Amino acid sequence: MKYRTVVMYVEIGCFVSCLCGWILVCSTLPTEYWTFSEVGSIVLTTANYYSNLWRDCISDTTGVSDCKDYPSMLALPVFLHACRALAVSAVITGFFGGVLTLIGMKCTKIGGTEVINARVTFSGGVTYLVSGFCGMITYSWWANRVVSEFLDPNFKAQKFEIGAAVFIGWGGSILLICGGSVLVYFSGKEGLKFRGSKNQRRPVSYATARTRRTYMQPPTVSRVTPVPPLYNAGRSSRTSRPATQTGSNYGRDTFV
16 A cells, blocks of 8 residues: 555544544533532432533423523633633634645645645644644633532532533544644655655756766866867977078089
């Protein structure tokens, strides 16, 4: 099996995992069972109190339940405002992470080239990681607050326990973090591979590659300036010969 096929199946698995985690995180927002408390020792007079980020509810053994929203948003503690902001941020970033991952996956062929797909998938994985960490901080902070109030002996108000929505949110956040981490690893590896192949040293032209050794300077620089050879270097030089006397020397006895 080729490496490209393996990466494609890994991306599909991570996308499904992150999508399931995002759905679980979204399902916890309208759920009332973030905290619950049971009051009463007799079955016929038992009342259940439960609440979430938006409202408080109460139900009795007859099945009648009543919920009431928080009366004032400005009167709420900073802890509740922070949990709301983090939960909404987890939902929004998870949505955009799904869109980016769906565009950049190899099986969809929407992003374009391999480099662009790797970058888009990397962005989607990072967005999924942000969504998972936002959800994990929200549910862990909420659970820590509930446990600390329950174990505090000086806390005189009604004590609550951790509800089912917190555990569902933990599971969804773990799926988001795991899927986003694998997506970031494989897409980042693909991006670095393409970047390394792009930055390889290549010759400027074919002629430069062929004549590279010809134009290389010697290791030791010579003081003599190279001069191109003369055109008539191979021929015999035409030097002027010494002039010879062709005339005869006449003496006094020549005409005798």
